[in-house]
Amino acid sequence: MNKWFKSGSPWIWMTGGAVSLSLIAVLGLLLLIAWRGLTYFWPGTVFQWEIQHEGGEVHRVIGELYDTEEVPVTRLRESGLNLEGINDETLERYLIKTGNRELVSLDFRWELQSDIISRTAPEGIAVFERIKNGNFYGYPKALLENGQPVVTDNFEQELQARIERVLEISDRANSLQKSEIGAVNWELEQLRLEERGLELEGKLTPAKVAEFEAKRQQLNADYAVLEKELFALRDEAARDKVIVVDMEGNDITLKMDSILGVMYSNRLSVLDKMGAWLHGVSNFITSDPREANTEGGVFPAIFGTIFMVLLMAVIVTPFGVVAAIYLHEYAKKGAVTKMIRIAVINLAGVPSIVYGVFGLGFFVYMVGGSIDDLFYPEAAPAPMFGSPGVLWSALTLAILTLPVVIVSTEEGLSRIPSSVRQGSLALGATKAETLLRIVIPMASPAIMTGLILAVARAAGEVAPLMLVGVVKLAPNLPLDGNFPYIHLERKFMHLGFHIYDVGFQSPNVEAARPLVYATSFLLVSVIVALNLTAISVRNRLREKYRSLEH
Structure with a gap:
């Protein structure tokens, strides 16, 4: 043993072990970050809960299950909850993403297991991804075109086709605003700076003023034409609407130009979910952020x-x-x-x-x-x-x-x-x-x-x-x-x-x-x-x- 220590082998093994532990820790951290980050784009099951709080009326909640945790019953009782008949030391509670942010103050809520009467996963629930106010969960009911109901043999196919139509129009409108209208605005700003520079140098003559004014009028005329085209595209995108039944049973009208996509998560197979996951990751990498950077891409x-x-x-x-x-x-x-x-x-x-x-x-x-x-x-x-x-x-x-x-x-x-x-x-x-x-x-x-x-x-x-x-x-x-x-x-x-x-x-x-x-x-x-x-x-x-x- 003494010769083994003197040979230096223990220090070699200790160094190798330290390096191995460091690599395992780094890889473990990366795997944790990757798992927690990439699973966000996996389409989750959308549940429908029947919930009753302390003798109140039964109400319905629709949303995705985000997290679960065990809460000590004593802590719940200290917070003022009446938990008669519950003798367990802990009680499970669920974090539910309900979306529908314009109708509910917060799109996440905690619900206790003891308050849940039933939980189902209906296939008719749709998840609408929107530009503002987060996801909307509900049952699509009808389509409107210029305020009039649309009669169709295949409602879901027609809904998807109209969403794709609006997305194409919105892409054209965004391209027009960023490229052509942006170029006109840039030229107007450069014209203003050039005119101001001549004014500071004392070289701004009446002829130059007339020349700048003529260029400005031409650019404003071009801007008016492009602006008219942009407003026409926006009006065309705002033509359609969809009526959706929310979790409280109310008919909510969603503008089609605020919708980015619709998905029936509960119907998807594993391959369909894989495709949706790849699409979500791709959008995250290639799109701009929305909603104070909490949604969209990077x-x-x-x-x-x-x-x-x-x-x-x-x-x-x-x-x-x-x-x-x-x-x-x-x-x-x-x-x-x-x-x-x-x-x-x-x-x-x-x-x-x-x-x-x-x-x-x-x-x-x-x-x-x-x-x-x-x-x-x-x-x-x-x-x-x-x-x-x-x-x-x-x-x-x-x-x-x-x-x-x-x-x-x-x-x-x-x-x-x-x-x-x-x-x-x-x-x-x-x-x-x-x-x-x-x-x-x-x-x-x-x-x-x-x-x-x-x-x-x-x-x-x-x-x-x-x-x-x-x-x-x-x-x-x-x-x-x-x-x-x-x-x-x-x-x-x-x-x-x-x-x-x-x-x-x-x-x-x-x-x-x-x-x-x-x-x-x-x-x-x-x-x-x-x-x-x-x-x-x-x-x-x-x-x-x-x-x-x-």
């Missing part, structure tokens, strides 16, 4: 996260590499260089919110405000670059991750044998040529390692972004069809901030909870995808320059 947040991280990587890589090359190849070995290295290492430990405050004060107010004063005085008092935006967010995170890239690049440079440099110089190459053609390519795997670490940290940061550009809802992406096409001054959405907003700022906690897990899993997936891409590039570079190391 596409703007995905786009904003990836765009900001890529912009940050483009900024931080050259600065980090140049700084590392100077410190390792050119700077003299002395106290000053040593202090600079210590400062770089210490910068990696500065809290991220400090970088956010620095970015707000230096980049946004000082640099951005100066850019507005020099190049965009006509936009005053509304700032262009003097307000938080995606550019300042990328720069702030570039400074935050700069120490990681510098340290990693320096380590890569230090591993390159000095004989390689000396051989290159002996063959007549200059020091600059040696760096560009020999040293930097050989150090490229280490540079990619630093970039991977930088991307992993930047993609998950939230605190500094709250000060320098991220917002709860950004209607316009930083990329569109209006010149200059990439708008670095715009605010953006971020998956990390979206998780914080949905989890802690949502007015509907129960509805938001599954989305927190789903968005968290999506953020992890985005980070993993970015890292795998960078790792694959690093491995190719490593194989390419492996022969030079020998």
Whole structure:
């Protein structure tokens, strides 16, 4: 046993066990997040309960079973409930999503098992997904076209066809509003800025005023035509309605242009539910958020996260590499260089919110405000670059991750044998040529390692972004069809901030909870995808320059 301990084998086993436990913990966490997030899109059974509270009349509740829990009977009695005849220590209660938010104050309710008389799952219950007020649960009864009943042999097929018709019209209306009407609004704003700029320079002549007015009238005329077309599409989409019987037996009229889809969950087979699940996941990834981010998708947040991280990587890589090359190849070995290295290492430990405050004060107010004063005085008092935006967010995170890239690049440079440099110089190459053609390519795997670490940290940061550009809802992406096409001054959405907003700022906690897990899993997936891409590039570079190391 003594020899075994002296051989070092126990420490090897302990290290391997610690690594295994860490991997199991990480994988377990990811599986938990994935399970809790992805099961949200699985179509659940819609039940109909008959419930009676403490001797009152029996009423009907329709909804999905979201959660169950055991509650101590003593706690229920202390809260004032009369539980005569119940001798159990705990009582089960159910969390039910009833939807129909415009008719019920909250679309979630807790019901005790002792109050439930019966529970069934009728196949005729439909789930209407809507743009506002969440899901609507009920029994479809009739269709209306321009206020008149629609006679049809297949009600459900006709209902689905009319919903698809309205969705197609709504897509055309949204495309018209974002592209053509948006382009006219953009041109009107650019015209106003150009006119204001000439006015500030004292070059606004009566002829120029007449020219601007003629252009403005033409754009307003184009806008009126497009607006008329948009209103016609909206009127066409609002033509149809559906009458649905709610859980209280009342006939409720739903406008068809507020419905995104209808599903009879209790009739679906396993394959049908799998198709509905894939459709739900696809919509979550590709659509915009709704209802204070508690419903809909997260596409703007995905786009904003990836765009900001890529912009940050483009900024931080050259600065980090140049700084590392100077410190390792050119700077003299002395106290000053040593202090600079210590400062770089210490910068990696500065809290991220400090970088956010620095970015707000230096980049946004000082640099951005100066850019507005020099190049965009006509936009005053509304700032262009003097307000938080995606550019300042990328720069702030570039400074935050700069120490990681510098340290990693320096380590890569230090591993390159000095004989390689000396051989290159002996063959007549200059020091600059040696760096560009020999040293930097050989150090490229280490540079990619630093970039991977930088991307992993930047993609998950939230605190500094709250000060320098991220917002709860950004209607316009930083990329569109209006010149200059990439708008670095715009605010953006971020998956990390979206998780914080949905989890802690949502007015509907129960509805938001599954989305927190789903968005968290999506953020992890985005980070993993970015890292795998960078790792694959690093491995190719490593194989390419492996022969030079020998």
